[in-house]
Amino acid sequence: MQVLPVITTTDINIESFRELPSPEELLTSIPKTDAQADFVTKARNNIHRIIFGDDPRLLVVVGPCSIHDLEAGREYARRLVKLAEELKDRIYIVMRVYFEKPRTTVGWKGLIMDPQLNGECDIPEGLKIARCFLREVIDIGLPTATELLDPITPQYIADLICWTAIGARTTESQTHRQMASGLSMPLGFKNSTDGSIEAAINAIKAASQQQTFLGIADNGRASAVTTKGNPNCHLVLRGGKSGPNYSADQVKDYAKQLKAKGLIPAIMVDCAHDNSGKDPAKSPAILEEAVQQILDGNTAMIGAMVESNLQHGAQKFPQPLEELTYGVSITDPCLGWEDTESCLREAYAKLAPRFQ
Structure with missing residues (x-):
């Protein structure tokens, strides 16, 4: 009898698998202290108050790329x-x-x-x-900020993050909007690389709602994750292909669009990327403009990233x-x-x- 060859239809292009520890295993081996947990909670609350206008301080997310x-x-x-x-x-x-x-x-x-x-x-x-x-x-x-890119990563480090960003390339991603809806910290969605803010506003709306999606539990098992929605999301302006998007008139217009969607008119300016043409020497002038808008009475402006x-x-x-x-x-x-x-x-x- 002729033996037919086995035809492989899965993992054709996979070279190897390397097992990760479960989130629970990593968090147990490198635990956070009670003092660290208290610090993160207080930092998140401070940022929440700035987003909602209850704290007049300027939020500045600054540090290495x-x-x-x-x-x-x-x-x-x-x-x-x-x-x-x-x-x-x-x-x-x-x-x-x-x-x-x-x-x-x-x-x-x-x-x-x-x-x-x-x-x-x-x-x-x-x-x-x-x-x-x-x-x-x-x-x-120091409070901590990061960009969460892979949807598995938060299970390993999110308990030590005070603020996070969803980047321009992933703001339109349903996966990242769903992930954001379950995150415990305040979060900024950046506008798309073309400069459009519509995707970011839609992302904020989606992330504020209950979502159910595929993820992993603390034990590493694939799970259906249902969230409550994240109420602490805001807009981050990073410019686009057509140039900067942080002028006073633009910021006022974006605030109106956020309000029209029933969202908090909270906006942060990214002083890098297409707002600066990737020239860091321009960052101080962009920060100065953000501060001036606040002094001119624009309550939507909450912060800057450098x-x-x-x-x-x-x-x-x-x-x-x-x-x-x-x-x-x-x-x-x-x-x-x-x-x-x-x-x-x-x-x-x-x-x-x-x-x-």
Whole structure:
């Protein structure tokens, strides 16, 4: 009798599987302390109050485009926490601790995906490193911010995140809107890369509603996840192909559109990306404009995002790790520390009339 060949129809293009620890296993092995949990809760509440207009401080999410060097990240955090303490009565500073980077085609996808920066993609190790670093940042007294890209990632690190973003490439994604509806922290949706805000407004609307979707439980089992909806979502303007979108008239128009959908007219300006043409030297002027709009009575303007690092600019990657320049971004170009400190102090001084 002729034996027919077995025809494979699944996993044809899969090279390997590597099992991850369950979220419960990782959270047990690297737990958060009661003090860390209390800090995260208070930080989230502070951001909630800013979004809803109950706290007049400017929310500033500032820090490296991505964390690739832990020691440089630690040094940045040590500098930032001192500045945050000085400015805390007018500016509420949250540190960017970004571990996942969306790529237009290919490239380094962040510390969680490739923690050794060598293409081996040791994700289990990346998750451990991310969780440990978040704890360090919280322990020195800084609220944490990140962009959540993979819908599985939050189960491993979200309990240590105070604010998060959904990026321009994923704002239109149903998967990410559903994920956002179940997240426990305040969250900003960025406008699409073409500059349109319609997708972001629709995303905020969707994320505020109850959703049911496929996800994983703490034990790692595939599950049907049903959410309550996230009431703490807001709009982030990052510009688009047609240019910047943070002018006073634009912000007022977007606030009206949010209100028309029954949403909170809360708007943050991203001082990088297409608002700056990826020139970090323009970031201080964009921050200044956001502050001026607040002083002019625009209550929809709640904050700004600044990509900042120890040193100005960016460096090419990949390249040999020993040749990387300390404190320089390997993803998008960043504003250097001295200019970052200067523009935040200037914003603080300019905000004085609001607190008199």
